Every structure is written in C-alpha cells, then in structure tokens.
Amino acid sequence: MTWQQRIDAALDARRAADALRVRTTVENGAGRFLTRDQRRYCNFSSNDYLGLSQHPAIIRAWQQGAEQYGVGSGGSGHVSGYTTAHQALEEHLADWLGYPRALLFISGFAANQALIAALTDKTDRIVADRLSHASLLEAASHSPAQLRRFAHNDVAQLASLLDKPCDGQQLVVTEGIFSMDGDSAPLADIHAAAQRHGSWLLVDDAHGIGVTGPEGRGSAASQSVKPELLVVTFGKGVGVSGAAVLCSDSVANYLLQFARHLIYSTSMPPAQAMALRAAFDLIRSDVGEARRQRLAAHIHQFRAGVRDLPFELTASRSAIQPLIVGENDRALHLAQTLREQGIWVTAIRPPTVPTGTARLRLTLTAAHEASDITALLEALHGASE
Structure with a gap:
C-alpha cells in the first residue's frame, strides 16, 4: 500500500464510521456567543469556564506587555526567551499553589509530554487512569517505561497494580477533572495509595485550576492533596493559554537540563505571561469567587433540568x-438540531471517547445567563420528543 493509499483508506474508514473530524471557521468563539457565517449562536462548547478571556483587565495586561516586550519572546528560555515577566509569573504560581518551583510551558500537551519523557526510564512503570488525557497516555506509551492502566477512578485496582514488582520507580498519573466525562478523581485516596508504594503522583488539573478549590487553586487543593507533580494549564478556567509544572527545586532543575520541550521550544511571549498574571489576580479576587459561584448556579440549574431526558448524564459536578447519546450518527444529528435553533454544541465521537459513547460535550461558563441555560434545556427537551 502506497503512502497515498494508506492515507485515503484511513480517511475513508473515519467517514464510514461518522468519526471524521472537521474544523469549523468562526468569527469569534470564546465568549457567551459564537458567530459563524454572520449568524450568532449561544456557545456551549467553550472551555473558558470563568469567561475571563474577554476580561478588560487581562486584555489590557497583554497590550501593555506587547508595548513593553513586543509580541514574541525571541527564543527558548535557555537562550534569551526568559524575561522578568516569565520569572514573575513562575514565582507567583509557586507561591500561590504551595510549591517550591513552577516552570512555564507553551501548552499542557507539551508539559505532560516533557514530564513523562524526561522522568521515566526503561525500568520504571507508569500506572495511569484509563481515561487520562491523550497527552498523558501518548507520552507514557512512547516512553521507555512500562505502561499499565487502571479502571477509571478505581483505587483498588490502582493499588493492585502498584503491588506488582517493579525494578525501577512507579509514577501514578491521573487528571483532576476528566475532560470528556467531567467527573473528578478521588485524589486523596489515589495519593495515599501512591505514597504507600513509594510512588510519585502526577495530576493534570487542566479543567480544575481557577474553577475549583479555595481561591480557585484547583482539584488538589480542594481535596487537601499535594501531588509531587502538578500540571496546570491556562486555556480553560484561566482564559488564556499555556501551562506550568509545579514541583520541587530538584525536579525543576532536572527538567531545565533534560526536558526537551523546554530546551528547544520558543517560550511563550512575555505579553502572554503578563496577561496570565492579571488573570490569576482576578481568579484570586472577589471577581473570581463571584464567577465560580455563578458557574455553580448554572451547573445546578442544568443538571436539575435534564433529569428526565433520555440521555445518560455523567456524575460531573464540573463545568x-x-x-x-450512544451512536455517532445520533450525536451528530442532535448537535445539528440544536445548531438550527441557535445553540452551538459539539458532538464528541470515538476515538476521542469509547465506542458507543458518542456524546454532546456541553460546557457551561460564568459568561452565560440563566436564560441561556433555560433555552438550552428547552431545545434538548424538544429534540428528544
């Protein structure tokens, strides 16, 4: 089979399974409303959970950063791309989240890949939740370490896998809030199991930081847990983009030597670092607390309104x-029906989720109004009749 035949066969298989991914061009899409082809939709597909991407203070901070530093960093942080703006943000994050060090990365995907690639050896074992993000499982499968996966949030099976002999070290991997099911990991129990076996815990809290816990410090803080390695990303509740790894001094120094994503990638623009600092100031303030409470009210309203629908609702208490829905074609049809009524939702299908669990991945944000939730519920009830 030639290169072209292989590519065509893979695309044909995706089309036949109603699983072909297609990008959609929109005029704007991060806020309460999304515009496409001059039509406005109420947006229930944004990860901007607190609605901070449109906040004037964050926009001004980015503009001021661009005026001071320009629009790019000019290089890797190991060459000339590590500025006072980057340093200030790292120090702020470390102090706020209670770790000796924080290291900035250009994305959460890069941070997870860098951590696992740099830390693991062929004698080691990675024990990961089966529903961990693709960035974690891909990094684990490509690493020299042995990968074992435990049933979702099953601490007993995790402990059983950790009990098995291992010549090297063991790294337990999970998320704070899972991106496709929206449920939370029992981090206190998972961390206790890891500690009993002398293992480290890596938590990716992409969907928890800013939204959960005291001052929005995330899933680990909400459960009074301090994992050895914490990854926080900035493209969801923080409203910007990028990521950071929170860790000890020695791990940070080690990553600066061996994490190839840090060494060979251009660092985020300093203006972005300044915008992020402004975002975290808001998250920690009364503004952030008010938005978290508003989001919680929307979640309660939505869950109360979908109980009688013929769809499976997960145990999520998150945004x-x-x-x-089940089958791919049914999920696609439902998403299209809602779009025809001015409601933008996205159908998520295999291989992103397991076969037979195609779904509408609805995300609620503090930018929504209660009337938006009501309109969504009415449309869902109408489509299910």
Whole structure:
C-alpha cells in the first residue's frame, strides 16, 4: 500500500464510521456567543469556564506587555526567551499553589509530554487512569517505561497494580477533572495509595485550576492533596493559554537540563505571561469567587433540568456536562438540531471517547445567563420528543 493509499483508506474508514473530524471557521468563539457565517449562536462548547478571556483587565495586561516586550519572546528560555515577566509569573504560581518551583510551558500537551519523557526510564512503570488525557497516555506509551492502566477512578485496582514488582520507580498519573466525562478523581485516596508504594503522583488539573478549590487553586487543593507533580494549564478556567509544572527545586532543575520541550521550544511571549498574571489576580479576587459561584448556579440549574431526558448524564459536578447519546450518527444529528435553533454544541465521537459513547460535550461558563441555560434545556427537551 502506497503512502497515498494508506492515507485515503484511513480517511475513508473515519467517514464510514461518522468519526471524521472537521474544523469549523468562526468569527469569534470564546465568549457567551459564537458567530459563524454572520449568524450568532449561544456557545456551549467553550472551555473558558470563568469567561475571563474577554476580561478588560487581562486584555489590557497583554497590550501593555506587547508595548513593553513586543509580541514574541525571541527564543527558548535557555537562550534569551526568559524575561522578568516569565520569572514573575513562575514565582507567583509557586507561591500561590504551595510549591517550591513552577516552570512555564507553551501548552499542557507539551508539559505532560516533557514530564513523562524526561522522568521515566526503561525500568520504571507508569500506572495511569484509563481515561487520562491523550497527552498523558501518548507520552507514557512512547516512553521507555512500562505502561499499565487502571479502571477509571478505581483505587483498588490502582493499588493492585502498584503491588506488582517493579525494578525501577512507579509514577501514578491521573487528571483532576476528566475532560470528556467531567467527573473528578478521588485524589486523596489515589495519593495515599501512591505514597504507600513509594510512588510519585502526577495530576493534570487542566479543567480544575481557577474553577475549583479555595481561591480557585484547583482539584488538589480542594481535596487537601499535594501531588509531587502538578500540571496546570491556562486555556480553560484561566482564559488564556499555556501551562506550568509545579514541583520541587530538584525536579525543576532536572527538567531545565533534560526536558526537551523546554530546551528547544520558543517560550511563550512575555505579553502572554503578563496577561496570565492579571488573570490569576482576578481568579484570586472577589471577581473570581463571584464567577465560580455563578458557574455553580448554572451547573445546578442544568443538571436539575435534564433529569428526565433520555440521555445518560455523567456524575460531573464540573463545568463539563456531557450527555451520552450512544451512536455517532445520533450525536451528530442532535448537535445539528440544536445548531438550527441557535445553540452551538459539539458532538464528541470515538476515538476521542469509547465506542458507543458518542456524546454532546456541553460546557457551561460564568459568561452565560440563566436564560441561556433555560433555552438550552428547552431545545434538548424538544429534540428528544
């Protein structure tokens, strides 16, 4: 089979399974409303959970950073791309989240890949939740370490896998809030199991930081847990983009030597670092607390309103509220029906989720009004009749 034949066969298989991914061009899409082809939709597909991407203070901070530093960093942080703006943000994050060090990365995907690639050896074992993000599982499968996966949030099976002999070290991997189901990991129990076996815990809290816990410090803080390695990303509740790894001094120094994503990638623009600092100031303030409470009210309203629908609702108490429909074509049809009524939702299908669990991945944000939730519920009830 030639290169072209292989590519064509893979695309044909995706089309036949109603699983072909297609990008959609929109005029704007991060806020309460999304515009496409001059039509406005109420947006229930944004990860901007607190609605901070449109906040004037964050926009001004980015503009001021661009005026001071320009629009790019000019290089890797190991060459000339590590500025006072980057240093200030790292120090702020470390102090706020209670770790000796924080290291900035250009994305959460890069941070997870860098951590696992740099830390693990062929004698080691990675024990990961089966529903961990693709960045974690891909990095683990490509690493020299042995990968074992435990059933989702099953601490007993995790402990059983950790009990098995291992010549090297063991790294437990999970998320704070899972991106497709929206439910939370029992981090206290998972961390206790890891500690009993002398293992480290890596938590990716992409969907928890800013939204959960005291001052929005995330899933680990909400459960009074301090994992050895914490990854926080900035493209969801923080409203910007990028990521950071929170860790000890020695791990930070080690990553600066061996994390190839840090060494060979251009660092984020300093203006972005300044915008992020402004975002975290808001998250920690009364503004952030008010937005978290507003989001919680929307979640309660939505969950109360979908109980009688013929869809499976997950155990999520987060901004991610999936409705599991089942078959791919049914999920696509439901998403299209809602769009025809001015409601923008996205159908998520295999291989992103397991076969037979295609779903609408609905995300609620503090930017929504209660009337938006009501309109969504009315449309869902109408489409299910």
